[in-house]
Amino acid sequence: MVTKATSIDIAYKAGVSQSTVSRALRDSPLVNLETRQRIQAIAKELNYKVDKNASNLRMQNSQTLALLLCEDPTNDDSLINPFFLSMLGSITRASAQKGYDLLVSFQQLSSDWHADYEDSNKADGIILLGYGDFVDYERKLAKLLEQNTHFVIWGAxxxxxxxxxxxxxxxxxxxxxxxxxxxxGHKNIAFIGDSSSHSPEFRDRYLGHLAALKKAGIKDNSAMQFAAISTETSGFDATNALLNSGESFDAIFAASDLIAIGAIRALNARGLKVPADVAVIGYDDIPVASFANPPLTTIKQNTKLAGEILVDSVLKLINGEQVSPQLIPTNVVIRQST
Amino acid sequence: MVTKATSIDIAYKAGVSQSTVSRALRDSPLVNLETRQRIQAIAKELNYKVDKNASNLRMQNSQTLALLLCEDPTNDDSLINPFFLSMLGSITRASAQKGYDLLVSFQQLSSDWHADYEDSNKADGIILLGYGDFVDYERKLAKLLEQNTHFVIWGAxxxxxxxxxxxxxxxxxxxxxxxxxxxxGHKNIAFIGDSSSHSPEFRDRYLGHLAALKKAGIKDNSAMQFAAISTETSGFDATNALLNSGESFDAIFAASDLIAIGAIRALNARGLKVPADVAVIGYDDIPVASFANPPLTTIKQNTKLAGEILVDSVLKLINGEQVSPQLIPTNVVIRQST
DNA sequence: CTGAAAGCGCTTACAG
DNA sequence: CTGAAAGCGCTTACAG
Known part of the structure; x- marks a missing residue:
């Protein structure tokens, strides 16, 4: 095994001190330009890379961010919420762009939770995506706050x-x-999705739904709301419950695309056509949405922008800058399900 | 800002030396059980976490793995191959299970490529997923080899x-x-997917296709193979080319699910029904597959197992153990498109 | 512009 | 069983 070159090796080869090497490699103007270039050339030749452990230890920061994905406990082991996966992609990109590495971790419910990334100096800041159980989650947030961790959460x-x-x-x-x-032209709109405080995001969507009805002068009917978590199966079940309830409806607002896809399956199973008999709108615009049958009308969350803002925000937090919560606007993507 | 506790703080509080603290925290039997427990209790109370930078520097390893996703250059910016995303999930899980952290990076084509994770001691080993351009890729692999990096690649x-x-x-x-x-009962089977050396995985699938035809005594017709990369659009275009070619066919073997979905769209656009007029089989079993219309028959790649084997393999490499390439068996998932 | 030195927070031989 | 000491490879004040 070829042993890795250190700054001392370079210093020796260049005939200067190790401090000068260190300065030169960081391109410090303190070092004579010529010397600097000579040192950099030698570094390249030796395939030298700064030892991050050493430099992080010395600098007391790690130039890395941690992304913690807390999944719904109900999700099956192999399935990750596709929306989070999109977020993951955009967060990875955004942090790379800022020169930060990204440590990714799926939080098991049981485990030590936030894995103490920041405490152990592995990350300078943390991004939280998704809450498993919301109550548990709250407790953990409190701990993060107490420990003065730099973190930002996605959600409501x-x-x-x-x-x-x-x-x-x-x-x-x-x-x-x-x-x-x-x-x-739909007037009897059912809402499928948990609207309790356990799902603050779904609840906000539901509240928006109610507000729109009110504005249109339509009385809402709480019997038209059926709880579901964000899975196809749960959407399927909730829609069956709706169908069995005897309520009459001509449209469904599903709190997520996965729910919408389950809803469509349930409707089809009863011989109802979408959108002819029932219109269905989803939420998220996950990749599957456009491949669904019929392609799903949905509310698009701009994951690219979201990732960038998330990363920017932790970075600001880390630098002690002022940051305030941000609401990213959504937009309707009209396809064939409505 | 509360400053982080160090082992010296604990030593002071426990009235022992720092070395003893270090030993106790690593649960060394060298330390008197009672002292050990006392120290551990104090550590917990102070919310102490070992500084990874310091310990990694000292131990010369990082207990982290790097995952490098090299995307197809043709993919649009926000879209990540869903198959890789599944792999990402399972790799994250597998490495967490082994006590390793996972650094994730999407390789831009332009950039410094493998980001030199191992060189900079940020990771003990590297997992490579996907090749952007295959020729470029080869060059980079050569460099990794030359530098004695511990890495394993997914693919052919x-x-x-x-x-x-x-x-x-x-x-x-x-x-x-x-x-x-x-x-x-299909005899005229078209193959959609690049079968050149640029896509070694697709080529192997194609070769398998030819082998099966041969075994069944059916002459293959190279005019029935149309190149496509793994996107819906590309599958759509290639299928149109097939349709325009005048070749008659009653089934399509698409080299990936994304291609298959594009193929179905192209067939439908010409008024052909799947599977009645043309049967379509995909490859991968990405999450979308079961939501496609009709739900896609496909070849499932076991991503969970794959992730575990990938992680196990780099770990063995790191420990200098013997490892050999592994082929993971696939299985057919029959749905409604055939 | 350059070098000698201190120190980041650990782990672990060495000595007792 | 415990402590004093060295050292992992850097960065940066300090002195020249």
Whole structure:
């Protein structure tokens, strides 16, 4: 095994001190330009790379961010929420662009949770995606706060003022979805998705839905809301419950695309056509949405922008800059399901 | 800002030396049990976490793995191959299970490529997923080899003997796909996917296809193969080319699910029904596959197992153990498109 | 512009 | 069983 070159090896070869090598490699103007270039050339030749452990230890920062994905406990082992996967992609890109590495971790419910990345100096800041169980989650957030960790969470506005939340405007998204259905002439709109405080994002969407109905002068009917988590199966089940309830409806607002796909399957199973008999709108615009049958009208969350803002925000937090929560606007993507 | 506790703080509080603290925290039997427990209790109380930079520097390893995703250059910016995304999930899980952290990086074509993770001591080993341009890729592999990096790649068996490849048995998968179509009575089977050396995995699938035809005594017709990369659009275009070619066919073997979905769209656009007029089989079993219309029959690659084997393999490499390339078997998932 | 020196926070031989 | 000391490979004040 070829042993790795160190700054001392370079110093020896260049006939200068190790400090000078270190300065030269960081391109310090303190070092004579010529010397600097000579040293850099030797470094390249020896295939030298700064030892991050040493430099991080010395500098007391790690130039890496940690991304913690907390999955819904109900999800099956192999399936990751496709929306989070998109976020993962954009966060990876955004942090690379800022010169940060990204440590990714899927939080098992049981485990030590936030894996103490920042505590162990492996990361300078943390991005949290998804809450498993929301109550558990709250406890853990409290601990992060207490330890002065730099972190930002994705999701619905948090009532604790010192938690920095970045999220899409779920309320506005809910309004848009329902207004779109109303514009298509639907009046009896069912909502499929958990609207309790366990799913703050879904709840905001539901509240937006109600607001849009109210504005249109339509009385809402709480019997038209059926709880579901964000899986196809759960959407299927909830839609069957809706069908069995005897309520009459001509449109469904599903709190997520996965739910919408389950809903369509349930409707088809009863011989109902989408959108002819029932219009269905989803939420997220996950990749599957455009391949669904029929292609799904949905509320798009701009994951690219979201990733960038998330990364920017932690970075600001790390640098002690002022940051405030941000709501990212959503937009309706009209396809064939409505 | 609360400053982080160090082992010296604990030593002070416990009235022992720092070395003893270090030993106690690593649960060394050298330290008196009672002292050990006392120290551990204090550590917990102070919310102490070992500084990874310091310990990694000292131990000369990082307990982290790097995952490098090299995307097809043709992919649009926001879209990540869903198959890789599944792999990402399973690799993350597998490495967490082994006590390793995972650094994830999407390789831009332009950039410094492998980001020199191992060189800079940020990772003990590297997992490579996907080749952008295959020729470029080869050059980079050579460099990794030369630098004695511990790495393993996902894909088709590599001709360079010292490159450790883990992959699904693409040849067998190709045989299975075609045998499935044959068993349904199809005789004129088109293959959509690049079968050149630029896409070694697709080529192996194609070779399997040919082998199955031969075994069944059917002459293959090279005019029935149309190149496509793994995107829906590319599959759509290639299928149109097939349709325009005037060749008659009753089944399509698509080299990936994304291609298959594009193929179905192209067939539908010409008024052809799947599977009534043309049967279509895909490859990968990405999440979208089961939501496609009709749900896609496909060759499933076991990503969970693949992730585990990948991680196990780099780990063995790191520990200097013997490792050999592995082919993971595939299986046919029958749905409604055939 | 350059070098000698301190120190980041650990782990672990060495000595007792 | 415990402590004093060296050293992992850097960065950066300090002195010249």
């Amino acid at each position: 506005e948090h009532n604790h003022k010192s938690v920095l939340t970045i999220g899409c405007d779920n309320h506005q998204g809910g309004v848009s979805a329902t207004e779109h259905l109303l514009s298509k | 068996e590599h001709n360079h003997k010292s490159v450790l490849t883990i992959g699904c048995d693409n040849h067998q998968g190709g045989v299975s796909a075609t045998e499935h179509l044959l068993s349904k």
